[in-house]
Amino acid sequence: MKPMSPQRSRLLAVGLLIIAVLLLILYVIQPLVGSFLAYGERIETLENQLAIYRRLAEGLEADEARLVQLQAANPVTDLYLPESKPALAAAHLQQYLHQLVGRNGGQVISTQILSREEEGPLQAISIQVHMRGELEDLVDLFYNIESGKPALFAENVTVLANPRRQTRVSRRNNRRVQVQSVPALDIRFDLTGYAGKEQVP
Numbered sequence: 001m002k003p004m005s006p007q008r009s010r011l012l013a014v015g016l017l018i019i020a021v022l023l024l025i026l027y028v029i030q031p032l033v034g035s036f037l038a039y040g041e042r043i044e045t046l047e048n049q050l051a052i053y054r055r056l057a058e059g060l061e062a063d064e065a066r067l068v069q070l071q072a073a074n075p076v077t078d079l080y081l082p083e084s085k086p087a088l089a090a091a092h093l094q095q096y097l098h099q100l101v102g103r104n105g106g107q108v109i110s111t112q113i114l115s116r117e118e119e120g121p122l123q124a125i126s127i128q129v130h131m132r133g134e135l136e137d138l139v140d141l142f143y144n145i146e147s148g149k150p151a152l153f154a155e156n157v158t159v160l161a162n163p164r165r166q167t168r169v170s171r172r173n174n175r176r177v178q179v180q181s182v183p184a185l186d187i188r189f190d191l192t193g194y195a196g197k198e199q200v201p
Contacts, residue, residue, distance in 0.1 A: 106133030
């Protein structure tokens with residue numbers, strides 16, 4: 001085998017050096033740089049999470065105290081009807097309706113207990129209401145029903161002009177005064193509240 005010339009030897013050495021450098025970049029430096037960048041992103045993500053957890057931990061004591069306060073107050077219970085037996089809950093609902101109508105004006109003609117079968121942790125108690133009143137009475141009544149406690153819901157509302165409305169004119173102090181003897185509106189609706197399930201022994 002003929003020995004290589006010095007120029008060829010140099011070219012071969014440079015070629016081997018270039019190949020070695022490329023292999024070093026491809027298999028050593030590039031993975032190291034990729035790992036470094038990936039670790040940098042991971043560190044930044046963890047730092048953001050740590051900052052969030054620190055903020056949450058700062059408010060943890062106040063949140064726990066507020067939770068204890070809310071659990072002690074138990075604000076949901078006053079949204080339910082106070083009785084768990086359906087008959088007693090319906091009677092309470094009728095009595096409560098009469099109180100509302102007495103405060104807001106109007107006249108309850110009749111109430112009828114409706115039977116409702118619903119699955120769930122609460123039992124729906126409904127009564128069908130027939131009453132008479134003026135528009136102002138109705139607005140005040142529905143406002144107090146929807147915004148008061150216990151939580152009640154008026155459904156299937158029907159409002160008609162009262163066909164038996166009578167207006168008579170009388171004179172007082174030489175002035176004509178209209179006196180309405182029957183309210184202007186005939187109102188029917190279903191009133192629904194919720195009670196806890198009756199405990200069966």
